[in-house]
Amino acid sequence: MISIDRVSKQFETSRARRHLALSDISLSVARGEFVSILGPSGCGKSTLLYIVGGFVEQSSGAVIVDDNPVTGPGPDRGPVFQEFALFPWKTVLGNVMYGLDQRGMPKDEALARSRELLTMVKLSGYENFYPKELSGGMKQRVAIARTLAYRPNILLMDEPFGALDAHTRTKLQNDLLGIWEKDRKTVLFVTHSVEEAVFLSDRVVMMTSSPGRIKDIIKINLPRPRERAALLLNRRYQDYVVEIEKMMDEQPETRVS
Amino acid sequence: MMADIVSVERAEAPWWSSAGTIPGLPPIMACIGLLALWEVVARWYGLNGLPPASAALPQIPEILTDKESLIDIADSLRRMVTGFALALIFAVPAGLAMGRSKHVAAFFNPLLMVIYPVPKAALMPIIMLWLGVGDASKTLVIFLGVTLPLIYHSYQGSRAVEEKLLWSAAAMGLSAPARLIRIVLPAALPEILVGCRTGLVLALITMVTSEMIARQTGIGNIIFVSLDLGVYDRVYAMIVIIGALGFILDVIFESMRGRLVAWAEPSQAIVVGTT
Amino acid sequence: MSPRVSNTFDMAIGVIPIALLIALWQGIAMSGAAPPSLLPPPGVVFGRFLQQIVSPAYLEHAYVTLYRLFVGFGIAVLAGVTFGILMTGSKAVASIVRPIVRVLAPVxxxxxxxxxxxxxxxxxxxxxxxxxxxxxxPILLATYQGALAVEPKLAWSARAAGVSPLKTLFTVILPAAMPSVLTGCRIGLIISCIVVFLAEMITSTDGLGHLLVRAARNFQTVDMFVPLITISILGLLLNAAFNALRRYLLRGFPEEK
Structure with missing residues (x-):
């Protein structure tokens, strides 16, 4: 489904200096799989996600999605960003409808689809609000609805709950799993929270930094559908969290470049 | 063009920003391109009022070696510098004070707002009634033209000074006037210099305009004398000289500014202005 | 002081310098230090202004000025915004237009x-x-700089939804840069106002600027003030109208300081 094949990425930090952000990353993600990429800040995990999204070009290697090499963004891969990236000049409804509108879906159909999605993310009644009038959690719900609207097969989530407070964060995690259970899209989920990664994922990809490499991939054998309260008491869950945290501590802290 | 938008390469810079180029070269190429365009258009239309660049440009050395023209140009520049300097002395302290005190700002803001849309160079005929046709009126008009943007930018700069900087300074025992000079002035300097850059362009514009309206001496006068005599080559040569003057002043100022406030974020100043 | 009292106070002290200026004007005129031929008293000037502003002949001149102002400003907005946006979208356009703007803008x-x-x-x-x-x-530069500062993820979100690059440029980057574009337009509007007047002063047979010069030639001092006041009030009104439009267009954007 997604096959990342020996992808490297170099940034030119100045005319003479280069920074190797990603080195020789290979990873396959199966259809319907929920995979988290976990790593310290600056390890290139977001860059990897952007490369899969087609927003950033790799320096070498290839990303194949459904037998097609990625050359640019496309509606088969829907991004959700930490910064929400909502259009401030559009209302909640306008944001969700934007992609459908631009691609020529008839107005009433786009409207119905958008309302359906806003209900799914529990925001019906907020159609005519502007993003600035919403809380962070609500903004991210809108962003998720906007992305789901055009039915991507793959969700690319870039620390989507990173800017939210702890309480909102757990609520959105639960809701995300609830939505995901319905149609089991393929999800690539970038995070630096161990608990979030274990709670959500089928597999956790651990990365080290400078240069960004895959350190280990851990399969999370926890039953689905998962329920947070039960899981917190689950011994296996706790073991995963502790084990991964230990492994994370083994790598040296990186300086922010 | 499509390819340019699609190719997304650097994550840290917006993907649609254009790549860095060799400094200095593109503007020179642009000049050559514009001159070539002028030449072609002039030859194509063959208008009497639009001589080709090849006819106008040779006039430039002649103007620049002609004693009378040089005196005119020197007169203009002297007035410009005087007006600009006077505005600087008056506007910067006024702007800084407005930025640090809400009441001072409230006191001056409505007046400035009312004055803002008045075309300063258009005051020329009235001021000439009062002060005569000499240097005084032209310098005053330049002063008026430059003052407003200078006040505005000093005001913005001083208003944006981080309150905690001043608290720290006060804690160190700096008196209020010392804080204004040692903290507020340097902190607001980048923004003040943005105002200076706009002001400089404005000074040049006001100077040319006022001389065009009150045709006595100066650069603006040379243009209109030539125009009345029908020496169009010379009109265009003067236009090029004024344009070059504007560009050179801006380049000099920018390099100076770059040195003075190397510590600040690169400015995104929009050079604009007319009066 | 409570905020409300302080606001009223600030508004009140703002009137002082304007009142002082008019009082000074009146004082000089009354004291006889300046003969009315040099400085007519304010009452006379404003009386003449009110008389002129309803006279059809005067309005005809004002109309000519407004016509030139709006046609010129309208074309400037169209050209400035279009070039500014195209520069953002295409490196080829930018590499040609940028140096030309660099040379011509300070002229x-x-x-x-x-x-x-x-x-x-x-x-x-x-x-x-x-x-x-x-x-x-100013409009072109403000558009270009505003567009460059747009959060790339806004554009990515549109591209991922399957929107074409050109459409993204005009449906995402341009509206996202709107605060900056409008700032440029406001500067451009005031400049238009001033410059049309000056052009009419330099050579013209009609328009408000011409009226000033005509009055100056005939030493009708009162009539010199009237067009000046008219163009200034026009500038203030246009500015106010523009601010109202700006508030409407930017209703979704977060408040600025």
């Missing part, structure tokens, strides 16, 4: 006016051309 455009009169004649066209030349650059 005092009023110096071009004699050339415009020679090539376009002494009528509307030369004045409109001058307004365009003067108002276009």
């Amino acid at each position: 005092p455009k009023i110096a071009l006016y004699p050339a415009f009169t020679l090539t376009l004649g002494y009528d509307d066209a030369s004045k409109i051309a001058l307004v365009i030349a003067d108002a276009m650059f």
